[in-house]
Amino acid sequence: MGINLKDTAAGLIFCSIGAWFIYEGAALDRGTADRMGPGFFPPVLAAILIVLGLIIIILGQRSSDRAVGQVSWRGLFLTLAAPVIFGATVQGLGLIGSLSLTTFCAAMASRRMTLLNALVITAGLVVFSVLLFVYGIGLPLPLVGSWIRI
Amino acid sequence: MDIIGNLGLGFSVALEPSRLLYCFIGTLVGTLIGVLPGIGPTATIAMLLPLTFTLDPLSALIMMAGIYYGAQYGGSTTAILINLPGESSSAVTAIDGYQMARQGKAGAALATAALGSFFAGTVATLIVALAAPPLSAVALRFGPPEYFSLMILGLIASVILASGSVPKALAMVVLGILLGLVGMDRQTAVSRFTLGYYELADGIEIISIAVGMFGMTEILKNLENETTRQAMAKRVSNLMLSLAEIKQIAAPVLRGTAIGSALGVLPGGGAVLSSFAAYMVEKKISKSPERFGHGAIEGVAAPESANNAAAQTSFIPMLTLGLPINAVSALMIGAMIMQGMIPGPNIVVEQAPLFWGIIVSMWIGNLMLVLLNLPMIGLWVRLLSVPYYVLFPAILTFSAVGVYSVNANPFDLYFIAVFGALGYALIKLGCEPVPLILGFVLGPMLEDQLRRSMILSRGSVMIFIERPISLGFIIVTLAVLALILLPSVVSKREQVFVEED
Numbered sequence: 046m047g048i049n050l051k052d053t054a055a056g057l058i059f060c061s062i063g064a065w066f067i068y069e070g071a072a073l074d075r076g077t078a079d080r081m082g083p084g085f086f087p088p089v090l091a092a093i094l095i096v097l098g099l100i101i102i103i104l105g106q107r108s109s110d111r112a113v114g115q116v117s118w119r120g121l122f123l124t125l126a127a128p129v130i131f132g133a134t135v136q137g138l139g140l141i142g143s144l145s146l147t148t149f150c151a152a153m154a155s156r157r158m159t160l161l162n163a164l165v166i167t168a169g170l171v172v173f174s175v176l177l178f179v180y181g182i183g184l185p186l187p188l189v190g191s192w193i194r195i
Numbered sequence: 196m197d198i199i200g201n202l203g204l205g206f207s208v209a210l211e212p213s214r215l216l217y218c219f220i221g222t223l224v225g226t227l228i229g230v231l232p233g234i235g236p237t238a239t240i241a242m243l244l245p246l247t248f249t250l251d252p253l254s255a256l257i258m259m260a261g262i263y264y265g266a267q268y269g270g271s272t273t274a275i276l277i278n279l280p281g282e283s284s285s286a287v288t289a290i291d292g293y294q295m296a297r298q299g300k301a302g303a304a305l306a307t308a309a310l311g312s313f314f315a316g317t318v319a320t321l322i323v324a325l326a327a328p329p330l331s332a333v334a335l336r337f338g339p340p341e342y343f344s345l346m347i348l349g350l351i352a353s354v355i356l357a358s359g360s361v362p363k364a365l366a367m368v369v370l371g372i373l374l375g376l377v378g379m380d381r382q383t384a385v386s387r388f389t390l391g392y393y394e395l396a397d398g399i400e401i402i403s404i405a406v407g408m409f410g411m412t413e414i415l416k417n418l419e420n421e422t423t424r425q426a427m428a429k430r431v432s433n434l435m436l437s438l439a440e441i442k443q444i445a446a447p448v449l450r451g452t453a454i455g456s457a458l459g460v461l462p463g464g465g466a467v468l469s470s471f472a473a474y475m476v477e478k479k480i481s482k483s484p485e486r487f488g489h490g491a492i493e494g495v496a497a498p499e500s501a502n503n504a505a506a507q508t509s510f511i512p513m514l515t516l517g518l519p520i521n522a523v524s525a526l527m528i529g530a531m532i533m534q535g536m537i538p539g540p541n542i543v544v545e546q547a548p549l550f551w552g553i554i555v556s557m558w559i560g561n562l563m564l565v566l567l568n569l570p571m572i573g574l575w576v577r578l579l580s581v582p583y584y585v586l587f588p589a590i591l592t593f594s595a596v597g598v599y600s601v602n603a604n605p606f607d608l609y610f611i612a613v614f615g616a617l618g619y620a621l622i623k624l625g626c627e628p629v630p631l632i633l634g635f636v637l638g639p640m641l642e643d644q645l646r647r648s649m650i651l652s653r654g655s656v657m658i659f660i661e662r663p664i665s666l667g668f669i670i671v672t673l674a675v676l677a678l679i680l681l682p683s684v685v686s687k688r689e690q691v692f693v694e695e696d
Contacts, residue, residue: 055624059366066373069388079654083380083387086642090373097366104362113623120418121619124411124591125612131595132608144592151591154418155584166585170592182249184600 051113052105059098066091123154139190140179144171198324205551209559214254214552221258222560225265226567229272230575231586232279236266237522237629238413241405242590244526245597252534253549256527257556263523264316264506264557267466268564271308271499272575275301284466284502287474291487291494298490302434307444307492308499309568310436315452315500316561319507322456323514324554327543331515334540339647340658344668346641349518351672353462354630355679363626371631374399375638382646394606401529403607404635406594407614408628409522414587415619434569444496447477451497455504460511462520466502473501507557514550515540518637522629525636533601 067088076082127150134143148170152163178184208214228239240259247255270285275292288308295304337345354364377388378398389395436444451473458469477497478487487494512518517538519525531538536546543550568575598607618628652658660666 051624055363055366055621055626058621058624059370062370062373066388073385073387074383077654079649079652081646081649083383083385086645087373087376087387090369090376094366094369094373097362097369100362101360101366104360110625115419116623117415117418121415121616124414124418125615127591128406128595128598128608128611128615131599132605135599135605140596144596147595148588148592151588152584154414155587156418157582158584162584166588170589174592174596178596178600182246184249184596186596186600 049105049108049111051111052108053102056098056100056102056105059101060095063091063094063098066094117154117156119156120154123150127151127154135186135190137190137192139187139193140175141171141188142190142193144174201328201547201551202324202555204548205553205555208253208548208552209257209555214257214556215559217250217254217258218261218556218560219563221261222265222268222563222567224258225262225267226269226272226564226575227578228262229266229269229285230578231581232273234413234417234586234590235283236263237526238409239266239590240523240526241402241409242594243597244405244530245402245594245599245601247530248533248601252531252536253552255530255534256549256553257560259523259527259530260510260553260557261560264503264560265564267502267506268309268312268568269575271312271495272305272568272572273579275304275308275495276576277579284470284505285499286467287470287498288495290474291489291491294488294490295492295495300490300492303436303440303492304495305572306434306436306569307440307495309565311444311448311451311496311500312503313561313565314448315455315504316507316564317558318452319456319459319504320554320558320561323507323511323557324551327511327515327550327554330511331540331543334516337540337664338662339644339651340662340665341668343641343644343648344659344665344672345516346518346637346644348668348672348675349462349512349520350630350633350637352675353520353633355675359627360625361679364630367621367626367628367630368634371634371636372638372641373634374404374631375635376642381639381643392606394604398639399610399635400602400607401526401533401635402598402601403610404614404632405526405529406598407611407616408618408631410590410594411611411615412618412622412628414591415615416622417583417587434572440492443492447473447493447497448500450476451500452504454497455501456508458501459505459508460520462512466505466509469505470498470502473497503561510553510557513538514542514553517542517640519633522632525632528636 070084070088070091073084073087074082075084127147130150131143131147134146138146145167148167149163152158152166175188179186179188209218224239225236228234228236240262243262247258250258267284271288271292273279274285274289275296278289278293292304292308295301350368354361354368375398377395379385379396380387386396454473454476455469458472459466461468474494474497477493478484481487481491481493509521509524512520513524513528517528517540519528528538536542595608598611599605601607622628648658658665659669
């Protein structure tokens with residue numbers, strides 16, 4: 046058996062995050078044992094995280110559980126893009142425009158979705174959300190954003 | 196005993212029309228997502244978390260609790276009717292429940308599940324009401340060293356009782372604590388690990404982590420392999436139990452309630468473990484164990500009572516100690532903190548209306564669930580045909596608006612994508628996100644109590660073993676750790692979780 050990529054990758058993620066916390070924490074004041082500074086606890090934890098990462102890598106080489114399973118790249122990309130689109134455009138486009146883009150993007154993440162269905166779902170959800178959030182709950186969100194207003 | 200007075204106080208706040216409405220919404224949403232396979236209570240509560248900030252604290256907590264135990268109810272419907280557990284805690288129910296349905300006894304199975312759950316919910320709620328005040332009185336005398344040791348015990352135990360590899364789960368806890376420490380240090384006001392972003396000065400928002408790690412990842416998992424659900428809209432009739440059947444389920448319901456109430460308080464154990472344990476006990480003590488797997492009514496009654504009892508008692512550590520033992524209670528503690536409350540033993544005394552209101556609302560919610568589930572069963576069955584690709588854009592949209600509404604800060608939304616990507620990568624590599632959220636919520640408290648302990652002891656770590664209560668927690672922690680390193684336990688543990696899947 047070769048290298049267990051699954052556990053090696055997991056271990057390396059933990060090790061690198063731990064290393065980053067140690068690097069960033071080095072500049073913080075450690076204080077003393079009876080007066081711990083902000084730089085005392087985090088580096089200790091980060092060191093434990095690195096050790097655990099190494100244990101995961103070492104134990105993983107003996108494990109036969111290496112399957113990662115399939116990934117829907119289209120779903121991954123579109124689903125993660127949806128909140129970013131909303132965050133980037135909600136002030137500029139306003140709730141109606143921004144939500145239309147967000148919902149459409151999220152709807153298209155499924156392989157089983159057709160263009161027509163996605164448009165219908167988007168329209169329905171935008172109307173429902175505006176009624177619920179703006180008129181129902183009363184969230185102070187602009188319906189039309191600053192980029193569109195003249 | 197002023198328990199009656201306290202419960203009266205609880206009823207007076209929980210019966211306010213708006214509270215009843217949120218309790219109803221919570222149980223309704225819980226049933227809905229419990230019925231629908233593919234979306235669980237944790238993801239739902241994570242997604243709805245931001246919206247709860249528009250409510251008062253009690254309404255928010257009532258609704259979140261309702262979603263959680265409502266999902267335990269709803270999950271059994273799907274398990275019985277289409278042999279697909281809507282929730283992981285209903286996986287065992289599917290074994291005998293589905294067989295009963297095939298024999299034309301779906302009505303009896305559903306009635307058993309609903310009535311068993313209601314009985315268990317009532318008893319367990321009473322246990323919470325009786326046990327919480329004395330427990331919190333004890334906890335009030337805890338000093339920083341006791342709290343620190345208790346938190347370590349809670350974290351370690353939750354890791355071990357949860358499924359998956361132990362080193363990976365421990366690493367997730369530690370990562371969670373580190374992420375919890377990002378932001379301004381509470382004692383010295385020094386900025387830590389913020390990469391210079393002022394948006395991170397208050398720390399990473401729990402909503403970003405919750406929505407990213409639980410909501411997004413659950414959607415992504417479902418998108419991996421999209422299959423059509425068989426929506427077999429069966430007609431369910433005869434939702435009554437005969438006297439003989441009631442006699443048959445009485446003892447299993449009682450045993451299931453006892454097992455669930457006890458296991459529910461264990462960190463990480465909760466509903467899944469208890470339904471499994473209750474089923475095994477019934478099979479073991481039954482005079483005719485060969486009926487199990489072929490439609491034994493006890494095989495529905497016991498696990499369904501157990502998982503619902505556990506769902507109620509799992510709130511005890513959260514309400515009395517401020518300690519989360521599963522993802523749902525971690526999110527509820529996050530909500531309490533964001534509402535400006537300090538979770539801990541003080542809640543029982545200082546926030547008496549809130550505390551008793553939650554407990555009473557749990558019972559009211561259980562009553563609502565019986566009314567929701569039995570007469571409206573046909574509606575829930577039809578809901579199974581709602582395609583997933585309609586459901587999840589709606590969830591995503593609501594949570595995006597909800598997250599933005601909390602701080603009006605686009606940063607929180609970008610972080611959802613960051614944690615969604617990180618969480619999904621870690622899940623694909625076999626690391627479950629639940630320990631991470633526990634660590635995240637407890638991280639700042641852990642550091643705080645450690646610092647205070649060290650001030651008390653003038654820098655000596657011996658304080659944790661010199662104080663008797665703290666020593667007790669440490670010994671239990673070490674015992675639990677030693678236990679899982681035993682080879683026989685390792686293999687047993689793997690077996691249990693394989694059967695659960």
